[in-house]
Amino acid sequence: MVNQEVMQEYANAIQNLKKQCGDAGLSEEEFRRMYFRSLKTLETAERPEVNTPRRFVTKFRVLLVGIIIGVYIVLNHKTIYSSIVCNLQEYIYPGLKLLRKISIPLISLFPSLTDFYHETCLIQNPYFAVVDMDCWPCSTVSNIREVNDPIPVSQQQTAPFIYETEQQVINMEALKKMYLRNRDTFDKESPKILTNNKYHSSPKDLFIDRPIEDKSFYVWKFNNMNVAKVLRQVIPRPKVVPKFGQSTERFIIVDTSHQKFNIPDTECSFSFLLALSGSREINLVPAEECKHQCKSLKVELKETYLLWYNWWYWRPVVQNSMGNHTFIAHVGSYC
Known part of the structure; x- marks a missing residue:
């Protein structure tokens, strides 16, 4: 009963708005286009509210998966490190060669960077000490x-x-x-x-x-x-x-x-x-x-x-x- 009253009030309001637009010189076709355009605006405005719970669930799932992967890596870091090192041996030299070619434009702009090419250690650690050194x-x-x-x-x-x-x-x-x-x-x-x-x-x-x-x-x-x-x-x-x-x-x-x-x-x-x-x-x-x-x-x-x-x-x-x-x-x- 309540829904019927609301719909009746909505219909009366639309009729009154249509009459006012007609008195203002707006044709029926123009009113129709304006009415449907307003409905699309309401639909777009309400859509984020509908999707907010879904986005929250998606973020929670991504975070949960990230935590699980992080815990797995921490518990098996030695095995993962050994596997990565063994599988990447063949790609180290080609990768460094590619990196060298990519850095050529940067070196061309800043030639002074080549001063560090031969340096085995750019910054020495003054507090470095060998534990249990045989003297x-x-x-x-x-x-x-x-x-x-x-x-x-x-x-x-x-x-x-x-x-x-x-x-x-x-x-x-x-x-x-x-x-x-x-x-x-x-x-x-x-x-x-x-x-x-x-x-x-x-x-x-x-x-x-x-x-x-x-x-x-x-x-x-x-x-x-x-x-x-x-x-x-x-x-x-x-x-x-x-x-x-x-x-x-x-x-x-x-x-x-x-x-x-x-x-x-x-x-x-x-x-x-x-x-x-x-x-x-x-x-x-x-x-x-x-x-x-x-x-x-x-x-x-x-x-x-x-x-x-x-x-x-x-x-x-x-x-x-x-x-x-x-x-x-x-x-x-x-x-």
């Missing part, structure tokens, strides 16, 4: 011995030693001539020199614009084959380093400050420090993991002498100097 190779060493006729070392040789090389003395003037002869190569391949462990300068700042009374510490890093070939012409491979296995990464250290500084860690653990000009006292400090079992060792590194050590157990520190001579050294490593 017996350094615990039995009490001094740094001098070798008269060194031979290429094996990977079992962990005890540090020094010997006099046949290296020609390379002072600042000789270093400058080497740079000027190969300026294009150095400026392109190794354009940055770490100065005083604070900021980077250019080779031009070191060899051309450097003040006469400069008191600074420079670390010039090289990590590519083109520069390695240039350095090999003036700094031949030391006879203690095997013919194959020398790292491409090298350092040239120039110290005019006569202050204490640390020798940078190399890519390979078997390292050497070659005095190209001047002399300094070197303190081999045991690694943090072995400082309770191994001794700190000291040696005077004379001009053209080479210090062979394993930075896995010792970290070389160059001590203060009372002299006025510039200390120039070459740092390399062997794997």
